[in-house]
Amino acid sequence: MSETIVMPKLGMTMTEGTIVEWYKEVGDPVNEGEPVLMISSEKLNQDVEAPISGILLAKNANVDDQLEVGAPIAVIGEEGEAAVPNEGKADQPAAGSEKVEAVSANLVKTEEKIVKGSRIFITPLARKMVKENNLDKDLIKGTGGNDRITKRDIQRVLASGYDYQAESQVAAALAVPAPVANYESIGEGLNPMRKAIARNMRRSLGQTAQLTLHRKANADNLIDFQKVLRNKIESADLDVKLTLTVLIARATVLALQDLKKMNSHYQDGQLTEFDEVHLGIATSLDDGLLVPVVKDAHQKTIGALAKEIKEISTKARNGHASGDLLTGSTFTITNLGASGIEYFTPILNTPETGILGVGAFQDELILDEEGKVKSVKKIPFSLTFDHQIADGALAAEFLSILINYIENPYLLVL
Numbered sequence: 001m002s003e004t005i006v007m008p009k010l011g012m013t014m015t016e017g018t019i020v021e022w023y024k025e026v027g028d029p030v031n032e033g034e035p036v037l038m039i040s041s042e043k044l045n046q047d048v049e050a051p052i053s054g055i056l057l058a059k060n061a062n063v064d065d066q067l068e069v070g071a072p073i074a075v076i077g078e079e080g081e082a083a084v085p086n087e088g089k090a091d092q093p094a095a096g097s098e099k100v101e102a103v104s105a106n107l108v109k110t111e112e113k114i115v116k117g118s119r120i121f122i123t124p125l126a127r128k129m130v131k132e133n134n135l136d137k138d139l140i141k142g143t144g145g146n147d148r149i150t151k152r153d154i155q156r157v158l159a160s161g162y163d164y165q166a167e168s169q170v171a172a173a174l175a176v177p178a179p180v181a182n183y184e185s186i187g188e189g190l191n192p193m194r195k196a197i198a199r200n201m202r203r204s205l206g207q208t209a210q211l212t213l214h215r216k217a218n219a220d221n222l223i224d225f226q227k228v229l230r231n232k233i234e235s236a237d238l239d240v241k242l243t244l245t246v247l248i249a250r251a252t253v254l255a256l257q258d259l260k261k262m263n264s265h266y267q268d269g270q271l272t273e274f275d276e277v278h279l280g281i282a283t284s285l286d287d288g289l290l291v292p293v294v295k296d297a298h299q300k301t302i303g304a305l306a307k308e309i310k311e312i313s314t315k316a317r318n319g320h321a322s323g324d325l326l327t328g329s330t331f332t333i334t335n336l337g338a339s340g341i342e343y344f345t346p347i348l349n350t351p352e353t354g355i356l357g358v359g360a361f362q363d364e365l366i367l368d369e370e371g372k373v374k375s376v377k378k379i380p381f382s383l384t385f386d387h388q389i390a391d392g393a394l395a396a397e398f399l400s401i402l403i404n405y406i407e408n409p410y411l412l413v414l
Contacts, residue, residue: 002077003051005036009069010046010323016068016125017041018192024056030076037073040192045319048073055079068124121148129154139163155185197288204350208266209387212345212357213395216378217403219361222247223377225409229302238303245335245358246306248379250412251405252356253277253297253305255398256331262398263330266389267351280329280349281309283316290316291349293329302412333358346384353389354398357382379406 007017017039024036035047036056058075061067120137122130126149130137135154141163142149157163186202187195204210226244233240256263256277264273279297283290292312297305315321332349335358346357359380368374381402385395405411 002054002057002075002081004072005048005051005074005076007039007067007069007071007073008046008048008323010039010041010321010326015128016066019061019063019065019067019073020045020192021063022059023047026056026059028056030054030056036076041196046321050076052076055081057081066125068128071124123148123150125151126154133158136162191287194288200350201347204348207350208348210348210384211387211392211395212382212384213392213399214343214380214382215396215399215403216362216380217406219244219377219379219406222379222406222409225412233303240303240306241310242302242306245333246302246309247409247412248335248358248406249279249281249294249297249309249333250302250305251402251409252331252333253279254405254412255402257298258401259394259398261390261394262354262385264353264389265330265351266353266386271389274330276330278328278330280332280352281313282332282334282349283313285317289334290321290326291329291332292316292321292325293327295328331355337361342380343382346382348384348386354383354385354395356402357384 010017018041020038020040022037024030030036030050030053032050032053034050036050037048038045039048040046054076055078056074057077060072060074067073121142121144122137123144129135129151130140130149133154135157137149139162140149140153140157141147143153144150187198190198222244226242226247229242233242257275260273260275263277264271266272276296277298279294280291281294283292292315294300294305294308294312300308312321312325315325329349329352331352332346332355334346334355336344337358337360340360342359342362344357344359346355348355359382362378362380363375364378365373366376381399383395383399385398
């Protein structure tokens with residue numbers, strides 16, 4: 001039986017992907033796990049592998065085409081088998097009655113729907129824009145093949161109004177599009193990675209009320225604690241690289257469990273608070289940023305957390321991060337300390353409520369309890385949060401809890 005390759009979801013905010021390169025042509029043999037094509041979305045290129053061994057029966061998109069997540073990309077099966085997607089939305093012809101290429105042309109690259117007695121063709125991207133802008137497909141003239149409604153048709157309607165006169169007062173009311181931002185047009189002219197970044201950042205800023213608080217923590221005790229643990233690790237001959245980032249991550253996990261409202265999502269008008277902490281670790285790439293996720297970080301020891309952060313960050317940088325590794329975070333940490341940045345304003349990884357920015361360590365002079373001047377190291381933190389969900393007092397409380405763990409690091413192992 002044939003298997004359909006669909007556009008994978010590589011990140012929480014990914015809605016579509018772009019075909020970058022085909023490694024196989026129709027009729028070529030493929031092995032299970034062998035790369036068939038490369039896609040680009042959410043700031044990275046990713047190979048898409050064959051789910052089964054067989055023959056590439058059909059390709060539903062060309063290089064530079066954009067498809068929604070879940071849309072059929074290709075079909076793999078036995079030689080001579082009809083190339084019908086698993087969903088069964090295409091009519092299966094009699095075996096041998098048509099060439100594979102002809103079947104491919106009829107696969108579900110666009111949505112087909114019966115409305116008011118007539119058949120409407122619309123691309124996945126245009127369908128999404130219709131939904132986002134609360135439009136009526138019946139009042140839009142398609143200019144693509146088979147009178148298919150395309151992205152350009154939606155943009156034309158948003159700029160100039162419907163093509164057809166409404167047949168009822170309800171349709172007439174819909175003739176004025178709701179003032180919803182059209183994020184699909186953002187990033188035009190950029191490469192796919194930068195376009196995805198531009199779209200996601202603008203969507204984040206457009207859908208949330210973002211505010212950032214800044215505060216420093218005394219890091220001297222944390223540094224001493226790190227030295228103690230490193231000596232224990234070395235004496236036990238354990239393969240663990242214990243960085244200060246790992247200890248900050250552990251402190252963040254505990255703070256999120258203490259104040260669960262910061263460990264939440266706000267999406268589609270619904271607020272969801274989580275008991276589990278799935279921690280996103282922002283990882284810099286040559287062309288952008290990726291956020292692999294430590295799942296169930298609240299259940300991991302400091303050593304286990306260190307190993308997993310190293311593992312997922314390496315996979316992200318090497319381009320081996322799977323879709324599952326890039327989704328499901330409930331809170332994100334981003335660190336610009338290596339770049340010498342002190343404070344900055346992270347942008348929310350929507351639909352998360354908060355994101356913690358970590359800056360470069362700073363040497364400061366303070367007066368000790370005896371009135372003597374001494375030098376201490378401090379960590380600057382920048383907490384961006386959604387003001388729709390949390391007010392400044394709640395965000396400040398979260399920072400206070402976090403800093404308490406940083407300045408009393410033995411609490412991290414209790």
